[in-house]
Amino acid sequence: MVAGETSGDLLAGLLLDGFKARWPGLTSCGIGGPQMAKRGFDAWWPSEKLAVRGYVEVLRHYREIVGIREQLKQRLLDQRPDIFVGVDAPDFNLDLEAALKGQGIKTVHFVSPSIWAWRADRVEKIRRSVDHVLCIFPFEPALLAAHGIAATYVGHPLANVIPLQPDRAAARRALGLRDESTVVAILPGSRKSEIQYLAQRFFAAAALIRRAQPAVQFVVPAIPVLKATIERMADEAGIRAHLQIIEGQSHTALAACDVTLIASGTATLEAALFKRPMVIAYNMNWLSWQIMRRKKLQPWVGLPNILCRDFVVPELLQDQATPEALAAAVLQWIEAESSAPDKIAAVEQRFAALHTELRRDTSTLATDAIQQILES
Incomplete structure (x- = not known):
């Protein structure tokens, strides 16, 4: 294998x-x-x-x-x-x-x-x-x-691993997060190149989110070999003290969060199976991006949107993935929890149907x- x-x-x-x-x-x-x-x-x-x-x-x-x-x-x-x-x-x-x-x-x-x-x-x-x-x-x-x-x-194997109804309260207890808190999971990727191109943007966005919503808590799962790199980049961004960086446990973080800021890839499908609103982002080497965009056959990049054949969640790619745009998109989901709960419920319903289909x-x-x- x-x-x-x-x-x-x-x-x-x-x-x-x-x-x-x-x-x-x-x-x-x-x-x-x-x-x-x-x-x-x-x-x-x-x-x-x-x-x-x-x-x-x-x-x-x-x-x-x-x-x-x-x-x-x-x-x-x-x-x-x-x-x-x-x-x-x-x-x-x-x-x-x-x-x-x-x-x-x-x-x-x-x-x-x-x-x-x-x-x-x-x-x-x-x-x-x-x-x-x-x-x-x-x-x-x-x-x-x-x-x-x-x-x-x-x-999809993950559709069997991830429960149809994730236990948010248990996940929050496991991570020491308060039940009443608004929690944002930040997943900048599992590759070194993804961390290089996305982590700083995500952490700068987190700083902007915190400025608008000071009570928001952030959790950042990191694979072991990249945890030290992520911690260093969080220090450089000046937000390390406000992030809970954990080793592995991405599923626990997704179960615990209200919304996730996430790199395009398999993790976006995992987030959908956890029925979580998300903001999908990607940034890569300019030349790689120019080559890949010419080979793209569909308007969507994120797996949840591809499978639903709709922009169920926002995608901010390459030059669009600015800290300001990322923060604004995450804040829209946070604000929707109180101002437009039907929007959150609609996303959860789409993802629940997808989960059943893949199980x-x-x-x-x-x-x-x-x-x-x-x-x-």
Whole structure:
């Protein structure tokens, strides 16, 4: 298996639960993180090695990433596993899967590349690289089938992990937050490059929010390897004393908050599953942004908006993601709690319907599909 970054590690860990239940003697190895390690996964490299987003950022790490892929490919060809499962990270995994499939190793890709959102030209590479795709969104198998790619909808694993009715009071007790407080969760991303481009903007926005609403409390979940960086940037922004920076616990923070200021990515779907209003933001290297925006096929970037096919929550991208604009958008949600509660309720209802649609027995469905591939 190969899983890149925090979200892939979480998804792969949930898959491994199903695998080990079906095949108690299973051994797994490759690239992964702490969630996979808890299930006995042998990580030859840590998943954060692949946690790079954006064309320019990837170029800076290109030689190291390609070197890892070549070493991994050779080890897998030598050991010839029964099956290879690439979890997301399509830029890394699809080329690796193509090489393995070409040598007779069965390959599965979990999480369909977003050909419906951008880079539709990638479909030919998917067909060449994989025997089967495990899809987390219900409309994807038919889209892939139209291009001759076998696929199965398995639901989104996080929809089973996150309760349909999150316990906000319990989450606040766990974080030492008062029940009556207004709480903003700040999630500037899980990659070093995201922290570089977003954290200062988010912290400057927090300062502006606090100026308008002095009683607001802020909680900032950080992955362990980036916590010190986030603390330093909060110090530089002059707001460290007003932030509760915690290690991990992003789900607890999302359950506890009234609204979240959040980097575009998988975490936005997690926020939607927690039924939380949010402000989605992204900023990246200028050249990477120019390339990516030309490949975009839909008006939305945030997963909740894409899946609802509507701007349910605001998106502030690149030059729009100023501290002033971010703060104003968050304050609109805070003020809506008293002035327009129906607006909050409407968002919660949209996200509850989405949660129900994505809720499936993912690990069993994925394991069933993989068993059929092994037996074919």
